[in-house]
Amino acid sequence: MGLLYTKFYLDFDESEWKEISTNPIIFQTIKENVSLEIEDSSHKFYKLKFKEGGKIEMFRVTGRFRLTWNDDDVL
Numbered sequence: 596m597g598l599l600y601t602k603f604y605l606d607f608d609e610s611e612w613k614e615i616s617t618n619p620i621i622f623q624t625i626k627e628n629v630s631l632e633i634e635d636s637s638h639k640f641y642k643l644k645f646k647e648g649g650k651i652e653m654f655r656v657t658g659r660f661r662l663t664w665n666d667d668d669v670l
Contacts, residue, residue, distance in 0.1 A: 598661070624645045
């Protein structure tokens with residue numbers, strides 16, 4: 596299970612992602628090899644590539660967002 600905290604809300608390109616749940620917020624890829632660039636709370640940058648059908652969950656916690664994903668969904 597992957598885990599990152601970020602202070603920034605992520606924008607998901609509608610041609611690559613679809614929102615499949617609002618509580619909790621879950622986005623799923625609709626294409627293969629979809630990149631997502633994330634700056635974490637300590638200002639480190641990560642670039643994740645997801646398989647088609649890969650999911651990322653976003654949960655708001657005090658002043659930031661907790662992002663989680665299944666490692667099997669990442670290329």
